[in-house]
Amino acid sequence: GAVVSQHPSRVICKSGTSVKIECRSLDFQATTMFWYRQFPKQSLMLMATSNEGSKATYEQGVEKDKFLINHASLTLSTLTVTSAHPEDSSFYICGSGVRETQYFGPGTRLLVL
């Protein structure tokens, strides 16, 4: 299967700071990447769809000004959590597809103090 990586795997930051999470497709080109969020004991929820060279599409209820997405190349999408607050603490996961199958990164655990 295709390989998706994420960096960092864990990050701790202070409230009010911004955090950038990178998602890379290692062995394929990804015109589209998906960003999910998972709170403890809950399932994955799609936040946004990242499109290479164009604006991201956000799901209802997700603040686009808070979660900035950049997809500048066919192998890299970044999610920046701006002015992070404790309620943004979560597990962030990206995914992208080859043919009809989506593959996921290992996830980034964000803890905002």
Place this chain on the structure above:
Amino acid sequence: DAKTTQPTSMDCAEGRAANLPCNHSTISGNEYVYWYRQIHSQGPQYIIHGLKNNETNEMASLIITEDRKSSTLILPHATLRDTAVYYCIASAGGTSYGKLTFGQGTILTVHP
């Protein structure tokens, strides 16, 4: 994505086959059945998918009923490392169009 229904939890003895059911009675003709699993604190791992026919790979087998309203994921010889949450998803798929909707999944516990 069509709604899927899975049991909340299941147990399986190590070395035995684990059979995980999934109902997707409103699945559309162009929607695949996907199975993923998530081990604690990791991203979802792709297992297998199918459209109409039964499928088998090195990880599992997928049995889809003829009317496509339900399916079963079979792990032929479960190990302790197979303990995870298993998600059944019905989706049109596609690299650009396939937004996956995750339900609560089935917590599979494999015990010695």
